[in-house]
Amino acid sequence: MIDVASEVPEIAGLHELSGRYDAILCDVWGVLIDGKRHFPQAAAALKTFRDRGGRVVLVTNASRPDDEVRRQLLGIGLPQDAFDDLVSAGELTLLDMIARKGQACYHLGPPRDNGLFEEAGRRLGAPLRKVGPDEAEYVVCTGLFEERAEIPQDYDERLAALKARDLTMLCANPDIVVAIGDDVVYCAGALAERYAAMGGRVLMFGKPHPPIYAAARERLARLNGAPVDGSRIVAIGDGALTDLAGAGRAGLDCVFITDGVHGEELRPGGAAVDPAALARLIDAAGARPVALARAIFW
Template sequence: MTADSRGVPLISGLRDIAGGYDAILCDGWGVLIDGRRHFPDAAEALRRFRAQGGTVVLITNASRPDEEVRRQLLSLGAPQDCFDDLVSAGELALREIVARAGQTVYHLGPSRDDGLFREAARRLGAPVTRVGPDAADYVVCTGLFNERNESLADYDALLAALRARDLTMLCANPDIVVAIGADLVYCAGALAERYAAIGGRVLTFGKPHAPIYAAALERLKNLRGGDVDKARTLAIGDGAFTDLAGAGRAGLDCLFIMHGVHRDELHPEGGALDEAALELLFARAGARPKALARELFW
């Protein structure tokens, strides 16, 4: 290992630090997949950690129920044996939708996320009543309707109308942006942030907030048959304001992946690491990682 930024070691692979941990909470999108394919080296690293007796729970801000996320991962080629279980922000949002049985909801997001409401209806044994913004009791935001062709400003009038009705927004994916292949697109977190800025009430599910870490640690407890030592649990992720900040708040060590969502700002024009930019990310996240890696390898 070599020191890369003010004493934070740059590791050559997970094997360098794996012996210090019994469990891993690993980000999905950006570390294991990019929305188009899975990363075989990352999957192999997690598989080898499990082979040594470790437990891996994927912790993702995907706005879909756990089982739907699992199917997506497998469809992209991620092997089932590289993780033990997963917990998604969408699953936590789903529980809140179920708890609001009888209320009408406006879905702000693409139709590909309709599975959230189908699963809620299945659990409730009755349809979830989805209506327009003028008739809703609350809002579920899963992202932009068309993130490829729209800007955040396109939503200002809609957000103002929701705020005028004082509707609570459930943000099912706190990510601001996510990489799809080489492209960066806005996520639900960007709209929720914009809504909060005009005084809207937002309930946010997923990283960096406490509920998803509590749920993930509970999964680990069940898998390992007892309490989990946070000091021997490693979070892995590529998002400074989700993975790194969330690990810091949860009291967990973090392995920060640099060639993920922040790659362009950390490596301007594809060049060498900009250490000042990296330090600024740490400062803005309010946390420092235990170690750095360019990508997840064993």
């Protein structure tokens, strides 16, 4: 286990890091929104960072195209001036789907994610060929069909059948779980993990995997007119195996939000951070945050 004897500092707000960074790559779920509402203080802090010349790109494992994610965020009240751009795992999955033009795909996930396939059709100029699992040439996994009533183990037989056909799975959201309000539900990553354990080939496009960080840095370079040095970029997120691990793999600093998805583990009873719990998460992520914060404040 990684030694955390020298404690990771806890900051009260982003002002404590002012001047150290030119850009923020910010997680969305658990940091800016809970799926039902946005967090005004977080939005205000990011706006202040931008007002002082910084750039903000949201980096999300949402399984929907960028434009659809943007509409969802604005629809629940997140101000447009809180960020410059965003990149989603769904957008990167979409680009891979388009590159497979002509191949038939099976959608493993809820109907609400149909926007991903409709957008693929728009960009291709013809409907994407969606078929059943017995006819498919690849699989796009966006989640469980009934996330509030099912668990990943319920899919073992279905996944085994896909593996028997040696189908590649595109995982549009590597998250294992996500909090929606007070509920915690399984995501596409939980199914992809089980498929990989069976020997199935899985392509992951979101955090902690490299493609989404490369895409985010491309967006920053476009906004800035030139690449932003990695030492001047900080990632902010609440997931140890996604945000913290991904920042570490990308060579970026990370501010780890402690009141997010790991809140009950890190702060049992709402108390101070449990050092042993923090050590376990750092060890699991294989990366150490530059700072901790309960939430995003300026």
